[in-house]
Amino acid sequence: MKKSICELLSFVLLFVMAGCGNIAAEGGHESVSEQTEVQAEQSIDHNKVSAETESRELSGSVPEQEQETNMEQKTLVAYFSATGTTEPLAEYAAEILDADIYEIVPEVPYTEADLAYYTNGRADQEQNDPSARPAIAGNVENMEEYDTIILGYPIWHGQAPRIISTFLESYDFSGKTIIPFCTSHSSGIGSSADNLHGLCSDSVKWLEGRRFEAGTAKETMGNWLENVIVK
């Protein structure tokens, strides 16, 4: 009987010890898995940081504000207007695009006699001479800042006045976009803009130009700009 009680007690003791062992094992296991989770979290955080660092390194670490400034497009409206017809259209363009404006002013102003066409006056003579380069008074000091130039001029004998050639040869327009427009009595823009391409670097992007009649409304200019720039 004593032996059976002893055997029973030993059995109970063994059972209890096995149970404790299990708990210890489970406790140990739990603690290992908790540790693994913490390590995993730390590792994710670390990866996140290194991914962020990597992406900053790839993007050249340029702060967002600076990137926005670099991406900002700056437009200049440059125009020549001998008798004031082209000028208001250039002003409309500058207002609509919130652009800077520059008037191409001849060093020697054109007199009425100079502009009387088919009289072999000054303007006629210049247009008959492809190498004529009437001097411009003043200049654009910060041309390198502009990405896009809207270029306005009157049609003189089917072409842009030679002073436009002077203007185009005075600056490096490489990589810039030029958008020409003109006014005239009745002629279209014709080949006047195409004939200016050769005066600039091949890397200039010329967009299609348009002719406007005298007294064109601001809205018409706005519609054209929207079309030509968005297109």
Ligand SMILES: Cc1cc2nc3c(=O)[nH]c(=O)nc-3n(C[C@H](O)[C@H](O)[C@H](O)COP(=O)(O)O)c2cc1C
């Ligand atoms: C020398 C000269 C030549 C011109 N040749 C033409 C021409 O070939 N076709 C035309 O329709 N208008 C011609 N015109 C008229 C102008 O293109 C038109 O009046 C223009 O709108 C004037 O612009 P502005 O006032 O801005 O100078 C000519 C004007 C001048 C002074």
